[in-house]
Structures are given as C-alpha cells and as structure tokens.
Amino acid sequence: MLTKVLSAAHFGLEATPIEVEVNVFKKGFPGFSIIGLPNKSIEEAKERVKTALINSGIDFPNLKIIVNLAPADIPKEGSLYDLPIAIGILASMELVKIPEEKSFFYGELSLDGGLRHTKGVFLLALAAKSLGIKNLFVPKDSANEASVITGINVYPVTSLSELIGFLNGVSEIKKLNHTVHHSLSTDYETVEFDFSEIIGQESAKRAMTIAAAGGHNIFMMGPPGAGKTMLARATAGILPPLNEEESLEVTKIYSLTGNIPPGEGLITQRPFRTAHHTTSRIGLIGGGSDPHPGEISLSHNGVLFLDEFPEFPRSTLEALRQPLEDGRVSIIRIAGSVTFPASFMLIAAANPCPCGYLGDPKKECKCTPRMVMKYQAKLSGPLMDRIDLHINVPAVDIEKLIADPTSHKASRGVVANSRQIREEVINARKIQNKRFKGLKIYTNANMKNKHIGKFCDIDKESLLLLKQAVNTYNLSARTYFRLIKVSQTICDLAGEKRILPNHVAEALQYRIRTND
Amino acid sequence: MKILRSKIKIGRTLKNIYYRGDLEKGIFKKSIAIVGSRRMTRYGKDVVDKFVSEFVTNGVTTISGFMYGVDTEVHQKTVDYGGRTVAVFGCGLDVIYPPENEKLYGQILENKGLVVSEYEPSAKPHLWKFPQRNKIVAGLASLGVLVIEAGEKSGSLITANLAKKMGKKIYAVPGSITSSVSVGCNNLIKSGEAIMVTSASDILKIKSTVHSSLSTVHNLSIMENSIYKILQLEPMGIDEIAAKIESSIVEIGSTLSVMSLKGFITESGGKYYLSK
Numbered sequence: 001m002l003t004k005v006l007s008a009a010h011f012g013l014e015a016t017p018i019e020v021e022v023n024v025f026k027k028g029f030p031g032f033s034i035i036g037l038p039n040k041s042i043e044e045a046k047e048r049v050k051t052a053l054i055n056s057g058i059d060f061p062n063l064k065i066i067v068n069l070a071p072a073d074i075p076k077e078g079s080l081y082d083l084p085i086a087i088g089i090l091a092s093m094e095l096v097k098i099p100e101e102k103s104f105f106y107g108e109l110s111l112d113g114g115l116r117h118t119k120g121v122f123l124l125a126l127a128a129k130s131l132g133i134k135n136l137f138v139p140k141d142s143a144n145e146a147s148v149i150t151g152i153n154v155y156p157v158t159s160l161s162e163l164i165g166f167l168n169g170v171s172e173i174k175k176l177n178h179t180v181h182h183s184l185s186t187d188y189e190t191v192e193f194d195f196s197e198i199i200g201q202e203s204a205k206r207a208m209t210i211a212a213a214g215g216h217n218i219f220m221m222g223p224p225g226a227g228k229t230m231l232a233r234a235t236a237g238i239l240p241p242l243n244e245e246e247s248l249e250v251t252k253i254y255s256l257t258g259n260i261p262p263g264e265g266l267i268t269q270r271p272f273r274t275a276h277h278t279t280s281r282i283g284l285i286g287g288g289s290d291p292h293p294g295e296i297s298l299s300h301n302g303v304l305f306l307d308e309f310p311e312f313p314r315s316t317l318e319a320l321r322q323p324l325e326d327g328r329v330s331i332i333r334i335a336g337s338v339t340f341p342a343s344f345m346l347i348a349a350a351n352p353c354p355c356g357y358l359g360d361p362k363k364e365c366k367c368t369p370r371m372v373m374k375y376q377a378k379l380s381g382p383l384m385d386r387i388d389l390h391i392n393v394p395a396v397d398i399e400k401l402i403a404d405p406t407s408h409k410a411s412r413g414v415v416a417n418s419r420q421i422r423e424e425v426i427n428a429r430k431i432q433n434k435r436f437k438g439l440k441i442y443t444n445a446n447m448k449n450k451h452i453g454k455f456c457d458i459d460k461e462s463l464l465l466l467k468q469a470v471n472t473y474n475l476s477a478r479t480y481f482r483l484i485k486v487s488q489t490i491c492d493l494a495g496e497k498r499i500l501p502n503h504v505a506e507a508l509q510y511r512i513r514t515n516d
Numbered sequence: 517m518k519i520l521r522s523k524i525k526i527g528r529t530l531k532n533i534y535y536r537g538d539l540e541k542g543i544f545k546k547s548i549a550i551v552g553s554r555r556m557t558r559y560g561k562d563v564v565d566k567f568v569s570e571f572v573t574n575g576v577t578t579i580s581g582f583m584y585g586v587d588t589e590v591h592q593k594t595v596d597y598g599g600r601t602v603a604v605f606g607c608g609l610d611v612i613y614p615p616e617n618e619k620l621y622g623q624i625l626e627n628k629g630l631v632v633s634e635y636e637p638s639a640k641p642h643l644w645k646f647p648q649r650n651k652i653v654a655g656l657a658s659l660g661v662l663v664i665e666a667g668e669k670s671g672s673l674i675t676a677n678l679a680k681k682m683g684k685k686i687y688a689v690p691g692s693i694t695s696s697v698s699v700g701c702n703n704l705i706k707s708g709e710a711i712m713v714t715s716a717s718d719i720l721k722i723k724s725t726v727h728s729s730l731s732t733v734h735n736l737s738i739m740e741n742s743i744y745k746i747l748q749l750e751p752m753g754i755d756e757i758a759a760k761i762e763s764s765i766v767e768i769g770s771t772l773s774v775m776s777l778k779g780f781i782t783e784s785g786g787k788y789y790l791s792k
Binding site: 200201202203205206222352358359360361362363364365366368369370373392393394465468469472502503505506508509513 | 553554555556557558559584588614615616692694695696697751753754755758759765766767769770771772773774776777783784785786787
C-alpha cells in the first residue's frame with residue numbers, strides 16, 4: 001500500500017515541503033531502496049530506520065520497500081528523513097494512522113528508536129506556519145526552537161514507540177506550550193574579560209564602546225602584546241541584547257546550521273564569532289555546492305572578530321567587501337542562488353608590519369621595506385574604506401599609565417567596568433531603535449546615505465568643522481558619510497539630540513590615517 | 517641623464533668613479549656623510565629629521581649609502597627640504613637597489629644631487645660591495661661622518677673606522693642605552709672615538725638658532741594649552757596625555773582633533789607630535 005508523509009528540505013533559509021512516498025509491496029524480492037536524489041546521509045537512513053523499528057518492537061517486513069522523496073529533482077541531504085520514512089513504512093503496513101490534518105514529520109532516529117536533536121526545526125516551524133500546516137512532530141530536544149511560533153501544534157517526540165502510541169490514540173503526547181518571547185536574557189556571566197581588567201588603553205576602550213553602540217566596524221593596529229585581542233574579546237561583554245526581530249533572524253541561521261544546543265529555543269545572546277586566518281573562504285563567506293552560511297552569516301546582528309587581519313588570504317578579505325556594504329551575501333551555484341543575511345560588526349586587528357614593531361619608539365623593526373609594503377598592501381583601500389573606526393593600540397608603558405598612586409586618585413578610581421559600559425551602549429541602541437523603527441535597520445552603521453540626510457541633525461558649526469576636515473585631510477565622499485555616522489553614534493552615547501562640534505571632532509580621531 | 521666618469525678625490529687618493537647628475541665643484545665643499553642602521557626606530561627617524569633640516573639650511577650636502585633605513589631617510593629628508601644629497605651605490609648606477617627607492621633616485625637628481633658608484637653601470641649588488649662602498653661614503657665627506665643609530669656590529673661602524681683612517685672626524689648621536697640599535701653609537705662615544713653631538717650646530721660650529729618657543733602660538737584654549745605644553749616634553753599617545761592631564765579621553769580626543777586641524781600638532785603611529 002502507498003502512503004504519503006510530509007516532511008521538508010532546506011534550501012538556504014527556506015524550507016520546502018517534501019512528500020515522502022513509501023510503498024511496501026506485498027510481492028516482490030525483499031529490499032529497501034530510497035530514490036529522489038538522496039545523499040549519503042539519507043542512504044544510511046535505511047539501516048537506522050530498520051534497526052530503530054526493530055528495537056521499538058516492530059517486526060521489520062521482509063518485503064520490497066520503495067521510498068520516494070518528491071519532488072524527485074531537488075537534491076536532499078540530512079538525517080531528518082528518518083522519522084517520516086519510518087512512519088511511512090508503519091503506515092504502509094497499516095500499523096499506524098497518519099493524522100487527517102496536514103502534519104510535518106521531521107527528525108533523526110537513534111538505533112534504539114529514540115529521536116535525536118535535529119537541526120532546522122525553527123525553519124520548519126516557520127514554513128509550517130506560512131503553508132498552513134497544523135501539526136509538527138519533531139524531536140523533543142529540538143522542539144523548543146519551534147515554540148516561539150504561534151498558530152501551530154508542536155509535538156515533542158522522545159521515541160518512535162511513543163509516537164506510534166500517540167498516532168494510534170493509545171497514549172498522549174503533550175503539545176508544547178507557546179512560550180512568550182519576553183525580555184531577552186541579559187546575563188553575561190560567561191564573558192572572558194571585563195574591560196576593567198585591561199590596563200590603560202582608555203582611548204581604545206572608548207572606541208570599542210562607540211563601535212558597539214553604533215554597530216560600526218573597527219580596525220585596530222598595534223604591536224604584539226598591546227592588548228588588541230583582549231579588547232576584542234572583552235567587547236563581547238558590552239554588546240546589547242538582541243531585540244525581538246534580530247533574535248528571530250539570528251535563530252534562523254543558527255537553526256539551519258545546527259548551532260542551537262539541544263533544548264534551547266531562541267538565540268538571545270548577540271553572536272560573537274572569531275575566525276582564525278586559516279579559515280577557508282567558503283568557511284568565512286559561505287558556499288559549497290549545497291550553499292551553507294559561513295562565519296559572516298553566523299555573526300549576523302553580532303560581531304565577527306578577525307585577528308591577524310592581513311594574514312588572511314587576499315581573496316578571502318576582498319570577498320568581505322560586498323557583505324560589508326550590503327549586509328548580506330549572495331551565493332550563486334549551478335543548483336540555484338541563495339542569499340544569507342550577513343549584517344555584522346567587524347572587529348579586525350593587525351600588526352603594523354610582519355615583525356610588529358614598525359614605528360615603535362624603542363624597538364627596531366626587523367622587516368625590510370618590501371615586506372612591510374607587501375603586508376600593508378593586503379589591506380586594500382576599498383576594504384579599509386568600509387571600516388568606520390580606525391584606531392592605534394600602542395604598547396602599554398606600564399609606568400606611564402599607572403603613574404604614582406598619590407596623584408591620580410581621580411583617574412585611577414573610575415576605570416569603568418563592562419557592566420557600566422554596557423548600560424551606555426544599551427541606552428544608545430535604544431535611541432537608535434526608536435529612530436529606525438520599521439526600517440529594517442537597527443544601528444547607525446546600517447544607515448544609507450538617504451537615511452543620513454533624513455535622520456542626522458548636524459548643527460552649522462559641526463558642518464563647518466566637517467568641511468574643514470574634508471579639505472585638510474582630503475577625505476573621500478564615503479569617508480565623509482562614515483564620519484557623520486560615527487558622530488551620530490557619539491551623539492547618541494552622549495544622549496544629545498543634535499550632532500555638536502565636539503562629537504565630530506571626536507569622530508575625526510577614528511578616521512583612516514596614512515602611515516608614514 | 518647620462519652616466520659619466522671622472523676622477524674624484526676619495527680620502528687621500530684619486531679614484532675613477534661613475535656618476536650621474538651635476539658634478540659641480542662645490543658640491544663636496546661642505547658635505548657630511550650620515551650613516552646608520554637599516555632597522556631605524558622612530559627615534560632614529562626624528563634624529564635624521566632634526567639634523568638634516570639644519571644641514572640643508574646651512575647648505576651642507578648630505579652623503580649616504582642609498583640603503584633602506586637611515587640611509588634612505590637621509591636622502592629623502594634632504595630632498596624634501598630641497599637640499600643636495602649624494603647617494604653612493606654598492607652596485608652599478610643602472611641597477612636600483614633597493615628597488616623601492618626608484619622614486620627617490622629621480623628626486624635626488626632633480627634636486628641637483630648625485631648618484632655615484634665605483635662599479636660598472638650594470639654591476640649587480642653583492643654583499644661584499646657594500647662595505648667597499650662605505651669607503652667612498654666616508655672619503656667624499658669633508659666635514660666627517662655622522663653615525664645615527666648603529667647596532668653593535670653595524671656596517672656604519674665600518675664606515676666610521678674607514679673615516680678615522682682617512683683622518684676624518686667621526687660624530688655620533690647618543691641613543692637610549694636600552695635600545696639595541698643605539699649600542700654602536702653609544703660605544704663610539706664611550707670609547708672616545710666619536711664626538712658626541714646633539715644638533716647639527718655642534719658639527720657646523722655655529723650658534724644654534726633659537727628654538728621656536730611656546731610664545732609663538734596664540735589662541736589656544738586652556739585644554740589645548742596644557743596639551744601643547746605636555747607635547748613639548750616628548751611626543752605622546754592619547755592615553756599618556758590623558759594620564760598626565762587627568763581629563764576624560766572623550767574630551768582630549770576631540771581637542772586633539774581640533775588641534776590637528778588647526779595644524780598645531782601632527783599624528784604618526786599613534787603618537788602626537790608638535791608641528792615644526
């Protein structure tokens with residue numbers, strides 16, 4: 001008898017319904033085959049399904065079984081078809097009854113008949129809602145991902161036998177309650193460093209605060225041991241929590257890549273990702289024959305930290321240009337094109353030269369001019385032009401900074417910790433959220449030029465200062481607009497309504513400087 | 517410009533030398549050889565700037581070895597200030613080594629300077645040719661040899677030694693005792709082989725021109741004034757300034773921006789310098 005069970009396949013961030021057609025023949029040579037462009041992990045489903053059914057107390061039929069994943073021309077992958085195939089076989093043998101209402105079956109089977117955490121449930125729930133599919137049978141560990149979507153019934157399934165019992169009306173599976181998505185967690189106990197632990201570098205800390213407040217990309221240059229990496233890692237602790245829309249966007253990507261831990265639902269903590277310079281281009285940008293999101297998409301609405309920036313292959317760095325500008329990345333393959341969101345705040349760190357001591361007042365630089373040129377040429381103009389804040393992180397001269405404890409009571413006493421800085425950042429973000437309500441942009445850094453004209457209120461004196469800076473430093477049009485965006489963030493941090501000259505003057509501190 | 521050949525007095529002997537440029541008689545009359553490390557620090561750069569500017573104002577020709585580091589800086593600064601400089605090559609004059617200095621080559625000639633070499637125009641650079649070249653560097657200088665930043669076994673010390681044998685004066689600029697590229701200079705001074713100098717006037721035996729003082733600057737706000745005073749002591753980064761003045765980074769940052777725009781200070785490598 002032929003049965004049809006609904007499941008889904010993922011392409012990019014979209015889930016498309018897939019019909020799993022199962023036919024168990026009464027006659028024919030015994031066998032079990034799956035067709036419909038399955039990949040290796042689906043081929044192996046045969047063994048999992050067979051063993052899981054046997055271990056759930058079912059006599060696996062010694063008959064010819066054919067499974068077709070329709071539409072048959074879409075390549076499919078993943079272990080999520082285990083459950084629909086098993087249910088299809090059972091229904092075909094008339095051992096269970098598939099509900100009348102349209103239902104999605106989704107999940108990987110364990111050999112003992114239990115269900116394992118399976119990625120992509122959040123996307124499945126979204127698809128179910130838009131397609132009007134009522135019921136969702138998903139592994140219990142992954143069910144929480146679907147709990148924030150209203151209007152669908154989510155059944156968390158622990159094992160195959162439990163589901164068989166439920167479908168036959170023998171036992172009960174409790175529907176998952178819809179969890180209200182209220183104020184997101186603000187817990188940051190897990191952060192590695194606190195800003196107050198970093199000695200000196202007050203100006204770099206200030207720049208980091210501005211970057212976090214406005215979502216600006218930031219580039220740090222300094223000798224080894226100055227504290228660049230520490231500053232970047234500490235920044236994780238001053239990021240504001242995700243707002244509701246942002247959280248949904250992030251959860252989509254994390255669900256697709258299986259980055260949501262079992263039992264967890266929405267992602268509420270702003271992503272902070274680090275990529276080593278040996279990361280491949282596809283690993284960073286995303287891609288593959290079946291396109292997967294890369295690190296830049298996993299850092300969507302969060303931070304991507306690239307240490308030793310010039311050590312990345314040039315092609316990888318240049319590939320960052322489009323996502324940095326557009327906030328998303330389009331991956332085009334023969335199989336089709338996919339667009340992943342990639343609106344991230346970039347923190348990049350670099351040494352001034354390969355040995356790290358170029359321009360150091362005391363230590364000599366051991367690099368030849370050619371090495372320095374080659375190193376710095378990696379950071380092309382167009383790429384650096386897309387970074388709003390450029391700062392120097394000089395080596396800390398401990399004696400100079402700590403000074404004698406007798407005189408510096410004032411300045412020593414007020415080393416701000418991450419918690420205080422985070423408050424400032426959150427307040428500045430609140431102003432921005434209000435400003436950009438309904439615009440699908442969340443931060444000053446995301447503003448396009450038309451938004452700048454609309455939202456940024458600059459007083460006459462500031463405008464004059466800007467013009468003067470443009471003339472003196474020969475700034476490009478793009479740099480000009482970046483300056484205004486940074487000024488706006490400084491203005492928001494100060495809680496002012498208009499951009500004042502001192503905001504612009506401070507923003508000028510962070511412009512690109514040509515190295516001499 | 518064509519490569520010419522001429523006998524030139526190197527130390528006490530006449531030598532046949534290839535050259536390109538304007539070999540005018542007076543060019544070596546007041547001339548100084550400036551040599552130093554390839555691994556120049558920011559301090560070395562400042563020293564070169566200070567000395568070269570004074571030499572150029574006094575019409576002194578600078579002579580150096582066209583290598584990167586102090587050599588290149590000397591040629592470049594002389595050219596920037598519009599002075600005459602002589603580059604002595606360790607290879608043929610048609611071979612530009614190091615290649616990054618191609619632009620500088622043209623600038624030297626434009627400013628009525630010279631490039632000279634004892635090798636065939638197409639001779640390749642070899643390690644052994646560079647100490648040889650030092651003999652010419654030292655021999656051409658009428659005022660003596662000035663050593664800026666030399667390590668313990670620096671080639672600059674070879675030049676100094678050669679100069680001594682030719683009976684020329686050796687000058688050295690002292691450096692930090694903890695810096696490895698100042699060991700050579702400090703040793704020269706310690707042993708008495710070199711005369712310690714701290715400004716070009718020490719060599720030129722003239723009264724130093726009065727340094728511009730704070731009084732020339734007007735219209736500074738209180739904050740600007742205190743920053744200006746601090747920077748007179750030494751160049752500093754923003755954090756150090758903030759630690760000295762005990763004011764917020766935000767305020768100091770914007771003040772520094774305004775001061776840079778007004779042209780009072782310049783920034784390089786994270787440190788602020790008073791504009792000259």
